[in-house]
Amino acid sequence: MELFPVPDVPEVREGDDLAALVSERVDLRPDDVVCVASTVVSKAEGRFADLDDFPAGPRARELAARLAELTGDEKDPRFAQAVLEESVDLVMSEPFLLTETRFGHVGVNAGIDRSNVPDHDLLLLPTRPSESAERIRTGVEADRVVVTDTCGRPFRHGQRGVAIGWAGLNASRDWRGEADRDGRELGVTVESVVDELAAAANLVQGEGDGGTPVVVVRGFEWGDHGESDAHFRDIDGDFVRQALREWRYDP
Amino acid sequence: MELFPVPDVPEVREGDDLAALVSERVDLRPDDVVCVASTVVSKAEGRFADLDDFPAGPRARELAARLAELTGDEKDPRFAQAVLEESVDLVMSEPFLLTETRFGHVGVNAGIDRSNVPDHDLLLLPTRPSESAERIRTGVEADRVVVTDTCGRPFRHGQRGVAIGWAGLNASRDWRGEADRDGRELGVTVESVVDELAAAANLVQGEGDGGTPVVVVRGFEWGDHGESDAHFRDIDGDFVRQALREWRYDP
Numbered sequence: 001m002e003l004f005p006v007p008d009v010p011e012v013r014e015g016d017d018l019a020a021l022v023s024e025r026v027d028l029r030p031d032d033v034v035c036v037a038s039t040v041v042s043k044a045e046g047r048f049a050d051l052d053d054f055p056a057g058p059r060a061r062e063l064a065a066r067l068a069e070l071t072g073d074e075k076d077p078r079f080a081q082a083v084l085e086e087s088v089d090l091v092m093s094e095p096f097l098l099t100e101t102r103f104g105h106v107g108v109n110a111g112i113d114r115s116n117v118p119d120h121d122l123l124l125l126p127t128r129p130s131e132s133a134e135r136i137r138t139g140v141e142a143d144r145v146v147v148t149d150t151c152g153r154p155f156r157h158g159q160r161g162v163a164i165g166w167a168g169l170n171a172s173r174d175w176r177g178e179a180d181r182d183g184r185e186l187g188v189t190v191e192s193v194v195d196e197l198a199a200a201a202n203l204v205q206g207e208g209d210g211g212t213p214v215v216v217v218r219g220f221e222w223g224d225h226g227e228s229d230a231h232f233r234d235i236d237g238d239f240v241r242q243a244l245r246e247w248r249y250d251p
Numbered sequence: 252m253e254l255f256p257v258p259d260v261p262e263v264r265e266g267d268d269l270a271a272l273v274s275e276r277v278d279l280r281p282d283d284v285v286c287v288a289s290t291v292v293s294k295a296e297g298r299f300a301d302l303d304d305f306p307a308g309p310r311a312r313e314l315a316a317r318l319a320e321l322t323g324d325e326k327d328p329r330f331a332q333a334v335l336e337e338s339v340d341l342v343m344s345e346p347f348l349l350t351e352t353r354f355g356h357v358g359v360n361a362g363i364d365r366s367n368v369p370d371h372d373l374l375l376l377p378t379r380p381s382e383s384a385e386r387i388r389t390g391v392e393a394d395r396v397v398v399t400d401t402c403g404r405p406f407r408h409g410q411r412g413v414a415i416g417w418a419g420l421n422a423s424r425d426w427r428g429e430a431d432r433d434g435r436e437l438g439v440t441v442e443s444v445v446d447e448l449a450a451a452a453n454l455v456q457g458e459g460d461g462g463t464p465v466v467v468v469r470g471f472e473w474g475d476h477g478e479s480d481a482h483f484r485d486i487d488g489d490f491v492r493q494a495l496r497e498w499r500y501d502p
Contacts, residue, residue: 001254001455092490106406150442153404154491155357157481158423158443160450162407172409191401192409193454199411200451203444203471204252220454230408239343240405240491243498249490 001219003204005212011118012213014046019139022214032142033220035201036133037213038149038164039116041126048120054081063093070095070251079112079122086110086124091241094249103128104232105164106241107151125149129165137167142216144168148198148205154240161202163194163231174226190228252470254455256463262369263464265297270390273465283393284471286452287384288464289400289415290367292377299371305332314344321346321502330363330373337361337375342492345500354379355483356415357492358402376400380416388418393467395419399449399456405491412453414445414482425477441479 006025012018018041022034042048056064056077063084064077080097084090087099087110099110105125113123126132126147133145147165152158163171173191201215235241257277263269269292273285293299307315307328314335315328331348335341338350338361350361356376364374377383377398384396398416403409414422424442452466486492 003252003254003451095490154489155484156413156443156446157479157484158441158446160443160446190409191453192407192411195407195409195411196450196454199447200254200454202442203447203451228408233406233408238405239346239498239500240495243494244491246498247490247494 001217001221003200003215003217005204006214006216007212009040009212009214012040012043014043014048016044017139018044018214019136022136023140026216028141028216029218030141030143031218031220033144033146033169033197033217034136034140034142035146035148035197035205035215035217036136037205037211038111038125038129038147039113039123040213041129041132041136041147041165042113042123045126045132047124047126048117049082049122049124051076051078051082051121054078054085056081057084060084063097066094067096070249079109082112082122082124083110086112092244092247095251098244101125103130103164105149105162106232107149111149111151111164126165130167131165133165133167142168146194146197146201148201150202161195161198161200161205163192163198166194166231169193169222170227170229171231172228173222174228176226192231193222194231252468252472254451254466254468256455257465257467258463260291260463260465263291263294265294265299267295268390269295269465270387273387274391277467279392279467280469281392281394282469282471284395284397284420284448284468285387285391285393286397286399286448286456286466286468287387288456288462289362289376289380289398290364290374291464292380292383292387292398292416293364293374296377296383298375298377299368300333300373300375302327302329302333302372305329305336307332308335311335314348317345318347321500330360333363333373333375334361337363340486343495343498346502349495352376354381354415356380356400356413357483358400362400362402362415377416381418382416384416384418393419397445397448397452399452401453412446412449412451412456414443414449417445417482420444420473421478421480422482423479424473425479427477443482444473445482 060081064075064080089100092098111125129147137145150159311332315326315331340351343349362376380398388396401410
């Protein structure tokens with residue numbers, strides 16, 4: 001399996017055809033997986049915004065005031081409003097905003113980016129990243145596309161690449177019912193392939209001005225295994241989310 | 252960047268020299284990262300155990316009885332005892348046991364494996380996986396070694412590869428203070444490189460009888476970036492862990 005960046009991708013602007021930008025720069029094969037950073041998907045889709053687009057309502061003002069009190073930093077209530085408008089559920093409100101986006105991803109500040117945005121205050125995540133992935137897929141020779149982002153996690157420091165959208169492959173390999181070398185049924189059952197592809201791509205993508213937003217994974221073989229397209233958990237089976245709902249931050 | 256499995260690794264037995272097993276099968280280069288599944292590290296280190304090694308105390312009997320009640324399946328109190336003895340903290344006891352191992356990793360059942368174990372009931376995680384990684388590193392031509400495992404996570408279905416030990420590299424790349432293309436300071440700051448390497452390797456490792464426990468990552472470039480060796484979070488900054496401590500499962 002091989003990973004390489006698509007070279008010389010220019011600054012992406014609203015309306016740019018990402019599939020064409022990629023296809024012009026690399027010869028893709030049908031079984032390649034094209035991993036595209038959500039930032040460039042958002043830019044191509046014109047998901048720029050300004051704080052003035054989000055006049056703060058009472059809830060946003062209350063959240064921002066509380067966060068300012070906790071952190072000692074000023075917090076713009078318009079930013080809190082933007083987070084609320086990009087979300088369907090507030091998973092945690094202190095000491096930072098962790099929300100569920102409309103497409104099911106749980107992330108800090110609804111994944112809204114305040115860097116990498118020329119001429120605007122904010123870059124919102126793509127509205128429906130799996131549909132974005134599908135649109136890119138139809139325009140490239142590769143059959144598989146993953147839209148990547150980075151986010152943190154409990155128990156471990158740092159962020160790692162995750163998939164927020166995908167097309168042409170299912171989210172997970174399902175090993176249930178398969179046997180180990182000794183014929184016992186496997187304990188580990190469902191492997192989140194799209195997240196592992198995103199994590200691998202992030203090793204090559206990098207961040208910032210040396211970053212390369214599109215990485216090709218060549219030679220990834222699914223193998224003769226089951227598949228599952230479930231990716232984002234429902235709160236019913238997510239005990240961490242249930243626990244966070246009841247928890248109150250104690251500074 | 253390229254990933255390939257080390258071919259034809261035989262069933263690993265206690266006392267086997269993993270560095271030699273790898274070196275005999277592949278020509279490594281100094282900047283390769285050798286990713287070794289914790290199962291074979293545990294086997295080489297003789298971390299096999301039997302349920303009879305763990306006579307259950309009152310706490311284990313109580314935990315097993317409660318889990319049996321909740322799940323409707325019989326639970327062996329000796330297994331609960333093994334989990335307790337492999338752990339320094341019980342993060343969550345219902346509806347499954349989530350614990351912190353002695354080396355800081357938070358995982359279900361202290362990462363004890365009940366498959367892939369010939370002639371024994373259990374395979375425990377390596378005692379100090381970063382020391383295991385260092386031992387392997389001294390015996391191979393490659394300068395970097397990661398001991399991998401798989402585990403689940405909140406908000407997203409499935410498991411993905413994670414690092415539980417590493418040697419010859421730091422855990423994370425630190426992008427703090429670096430600028431994006433527009434000169435703004437980066438929002439995303441610390442990238443868990445060892446976890447991303449483990450996730451990438453897991454795409455190639457696979458599970459079960461077709462699995463290849465050792466994968467080489469060739470051509471990963473750290474680049475000119477900061478480093479941090481912090482990997483496992485302390486509970487102080489881990490709000491999920493704090494929330495789980497207070498939470499009670501409501502069946």
